[in-house]
Amino acid sequence: MSAQNQHSPHVILRVVSKILIPLIALFALYVHFHGDYGPGGGFQAGVIFASAIILYALIFGLDEAKRAVPPSWVRICMSLGVLVYGGTGVATWMLGGQFLNFTVFAPESTHASGQHWGIFAVELGVLFAVTGAMVAIFYAFGSRVPELRDEDW
Amino acid sequence: MTAIFEHFNFVVVIVLMMTGLFVVFATQNMIKKLVGLSVFQTSVFLLYISLSKVSGGQPPIIAKKDLHGASYPADGGYDAAPDSAYQAAEVLYSNPLPHVLILTAIVVGVATLAIGLALVVRVREVYGTIEDDEINKIDYNENLEGVAR
Amino acid sequence: MMEGFTPILLLDMGLLAMLVVVAFAVVRLRSLFAIVMLQGVYSLLSAAWFVSLDAVDVAFTEAAVGAGISTVLMLGAMLLTEREAKPVPFQKQLGPLFIVTIVALAMFYAVGDMPAFGDALSPANSYVGADYIAATKNDIILPNVVTAVLASYRSFDTFGEVVVVYMAGLGILLLLGLNGNAGKWRAKPNGQNITGRKNAAEQREDKP
Numbered sequence A: 001m002s003a004q005n006q007h008s009p010h011v012i013l014r015v016v017s018k019i020l021i022p023l024i025a026l027f028a029l030y031v032h033f034h035g036d037y038g039p040g041g042g043f044q045a046g047v048i049f050a051s052a053i054i055l056y057a058l059i060f061g062l063d064e065a066k067r068a069v070p071p072s073w074v075r076i077c078m079s080l081g082v083l084v085y086g087g088t089g090v091a092t093w094m095l096g097g098q099f100l101n102f103t104v105f106a107p108e109s110t111h112a113s114g115q116h117w118g119i120f121a122v123e124l125g126v127l128f129a130v131t132g133a134m135v136a137i138f139y140a141f142g143s144r145v146p147e148l149r150d151e152d153w
Numbered sequence B: 001m002t003a004i005f006e007h008f009n010f011v012v013v014i015v016l017m018m019t020g021l022f023v024v025f026a027t028q029n030m031i032k033k034l035v036g037l038s039v040f041q042t043s044v045f046l047l048y049i050s051l052s053k054v055s056g057g058q059p060p061i062i063a064k065k066d067l068h069g070a071s072y073p074a075d076g077g078y079d080a081a082p083d084s085a086y087q088a089a090e091v092l093y094s095n096p097l098p099h100v101l102i103l104t105a106i107v108v109g110v111a112t113l114a115i116g117l118a119l120v121v122r123v124r125e126v127y128g129t130i131e132d133d134e135i136n137k138i139d140y141n142e143n144l145e146g147v148a149r
Numbered sequence C: 001m002m003e004g005f006t007p008i009l010l011l012d013m014g015l016l017a018m019l020v021v022v023a024f025a026v027v028r029l030r031s032l033f034a035i036v037m038l039q040g041v042y043s044l045l046s047a048a049w050f051v052s053l054d055a056v057d058v059a060f061t062e063a064a065v066g067a068g069i070s071t072v073l074m075l076g077a078m079l080l081t082e083r084e085a086k087p088v089p090f091q092k093q094l095g096p097l098f099i100v101t102i103v104a105l106a107m108f109y110a111v112g113d114m115p116a117f118g119d120a121l122s123p124a125n126s127y128v129g130a131d132y133i134a135a136t137k138n139d140i141i142l143p144n145v146v147t148a149v150l151a152s153y154r155s156f157d158t159f160g161e162v163v164v165v166y167m168a169g170l171g172i173l174l175l176l177g178l179n180g181n182a183g184k185w186r187a188k189p190n191g192q193n194i195t196g197r198k199n200a201a202e203q204r205e206d207k208p
Helices: A002-007 A011-033 A042-060 A062-068 A071-094 A113-143 B002-006 B008-026 B030-052 B084-088 B096-127 B132-145 C007-028 C032-052 C056-080 C090-111 C128-139 C145-153 C155-175 C200-206
Strands: none
Touching: A011 A042, A042 A062, A042 A113, A042 B096, A042 C056, A062 A113, A071 A113, A071 C155, A113 B096, A113 C056, A113 C145, A113 C155, B002 B008, B008 B030, B008 C007, B008 C090, B030 B096, B030 C007, B030 C032, B030 C056, B096 B132, B096 C056, B096 C128, B096 C145, B096 C155, C007 C032, C032 C056, C128 C145, C145 C155
């Protein structure tokens, strides 16, 4: 594997992106969890996380990316996001409140902790759904074999 | 003249919107059509966001002094309470509601764009072309022949 | 008229001029690669203008989605289809040009009734938007009002959006397949194709 890397023409790209990809994923998590205090949130973080996986696939090939993040995970991830979001709403029902009214999580709190917990859960659902959907879309386009016409070759 | 100067955002957005609409109408290539559609879509986002702008306003992230329950430690330091002039100043924020609407619309927009692109890919696999008029021609000939196959 | 002329306004004008230039270039060009790249540039420029309009969250999303993911997807779709758009004859562009001009004139006629740029008392900025800012300070106690409105006040709305993204992903999986193999097989009851048309590869095989 390493010998193959050394003779590959994209060795600089590979080395640089190997350092960058974990940082991009970390930045996505920062954007997600800091979304309550500054610009950011589940939608942005999901897209940034997906772009880290897409960068990995572009540099190391789609098959390597599918070994790192299997397509079955992606399917589960995007369904799990919707489930977490809807499940939060069902949980508020179960606690006797209205659908997605988060106050019931901590009704006694003077600092709106219930709202904070609810927003946390909902944003987590958004993160999973958006990451899963974006990676699934990229996998679908990337693994389609092109039917090129003769003049295009 | 002053009217145009005060409404320059609308004027530019209309020009951009019509450019996108023209690309959708006038081109035969489906991928270029989708690019035109996304130019149109982005212009609509620009319209909404430019409506939410308040002159002299700040991004809708509330200053700590205005937040209920935000407390400052007595010993000063990093979280020291700001001076009284800053404490009393009224902060103007831009309207957050269009931001929320457009934020979700952008992500939904890229998802629906991907659906459109997937349809184009499938059309290319079946017809061998993504030009509108050529597809119409193939369909016309097929209808003339009937579905004898 | 000139008292409102600030450096920020100059920046706005510059960004908008670049947006118009890029949009016109999209109309003129025929190479799909260039068009897709210009679409990314267009998104990035509009993200820059969003920052100037105080919409930092939107700018963030537009930069990540419009300039990042959607460019990658369009390039992927372009690789699977064609490299160049066919030229459209001038006569065929006249009809669309006529319609677009009519619509533009109708919209320019309405511009005079719109609130001025940056008007704090415009209808759009007066009612519920101001209420959200005032209520977030006591109800949600989060600094970022956009997150508070997105995830709490309008969480029902956001639920719908998440489901739309999920359904779009599901639609892509049905159309193309997660491994790129959807639609590659053909049902052949009694040895006959039930789909009327063969795909491009099969047509090429038939030709010689």
